[in-house]
Amino acid sequence: DMKVTQMPRYLIKRMGENVLLECGQDMSHETMYWYRQDPGLGLQLIYISYDVDSNSEGDIPKGYRVSRKKREHFSLILDSAKTNQTSVYFCASSLRYFGPGTRLTVL
Amino acid sequence: GQQVQQSPASLVLQEGENAELQCNFSTSLNSMQWFYQRPGGSLVSLFYNPSGTKHSGRLTSTTVIKERRSSLHISSSQTTDSGTYLCALATGGNNKLTFGQGTVLSVIP
Numbered sequence: 001d002m003k004v005t006q007m008p009r010y011l012i013k014r015m016g017e018n019v020l021l022e023c024g025q026d027m028s029h030e031t032m033y034w035y036r037q038d039p040g041l042g043l044q045l046i047y048i049s050y051d052v053d054s055n056s057e058g059d060i061p062k063g064y065r066v067s068r069k070k071r072e073h074f075s076l077i078l079d080s081a082k083t084n085q086t087s088v089y090f091c092a093s094s095l096r097y098f099g100p101g102t103r104l105t106v107l
Numbered sequence: 108g109q110q111v112q113q114s115p116a117s118l119v120l121q122e123g124e125n126a127e128l129q130c131n132f133s134t135s136l137n138s139m140q141w142f143y144q145r146p147g148g149s150l151v152s153l154f155y156n157p158s159g160t161k162h163s164g165r166l167t168s169t170t171v172i173k174e175r176r177s178s179l180h181i182s183s184s185q186t187t188d189s190g191t192y193l194c195a196l197a198t199g200g201n202n203k204l205t206f207g208q209g210t211v212l213s214v215i216p
Contacts, residue, residue: 031202043150043193043206058203090149095140095197095204098150 004099012105019078023091032074033092081106113207120214126181128210130194138197139170139177145190184214
C-alpha cells in the first residue's frame with residue numbers, strides 16, 4: 001500500500017521555538033518534497049530531496065532547512081519559528097503522492 | 108508571469124451537470140497532473156497526463172501540449188465532487204511541480 005505519512009498532524013508553537021516536521025514514505029522513492037499551502041498563495045515548494053543527503057532549495061527556502069538521512073524519511077526543520085510560518089505543510093513522495101499535511105500555528 | 112493559470116476560479120453546479128476546468132501554461136513541460144483536494148484534506152492525484160486524453164470513471168483529462176493547455180471534464184457531477192481541483196506542471200530537469208491556483212467546485216443537490 002503506497003503511503004506518505006506526516007507527523008504531527010497539528011502543532012502549535014510559540015514564536016522563537018524550534019519545529020520539527022516529519023515525513024515518511026514506503027515506496028522507496030528517491031525524490032521527496034516539502035510544500036506549504038496558504039490561502040491565496042497556493043502550494044509553494046520549500047525544498048526538494050533527490051536522495052539521502054542530496055537536497056536542493058525550492059522557491060521559498062528561507063527560514064527552513066531539511067534533513068534526509070534515510071531514503072524513506074524526510075524532515076523539515078524550522079529554527080526559531082516565526083508567525084508568518086503558520087501554514088499547512090505537505091510532504092510529497094515523487095511527483096504524485098502527497099501526505100495528509102501538518103497544520104502548524106506559530107503564536 | 109504566472110506559469111500556470113486555471114479557470115474558472117470557482118464554479119457552482121447543480122448535481123448531475125457537467126463541468127469543464129481549464130489549465131493553461133506558458134512554458135514547456137515534462138508532465139502535467141490534475142489533483143483533487145477536499146477542504147482541509149490532502150492532494151490526490153487524478154491524472155498524470157503529459158499529452159492526449161485519459162479517462163477515469165466520470166473524469167476525462169485532455170492535454171494538448173502544442174497549445175499549452177489541459178482540461179478536466181467532470182460528467183454527471185455529484186455532491187462528493189465538491190472541492191478544489193489543481194493542475195500542476197513539472198518542468199525542467201529537476202521535476203519541480205508548479206501549481207495553478209485551483210478551481211473551487213461546489214456541487215449542490
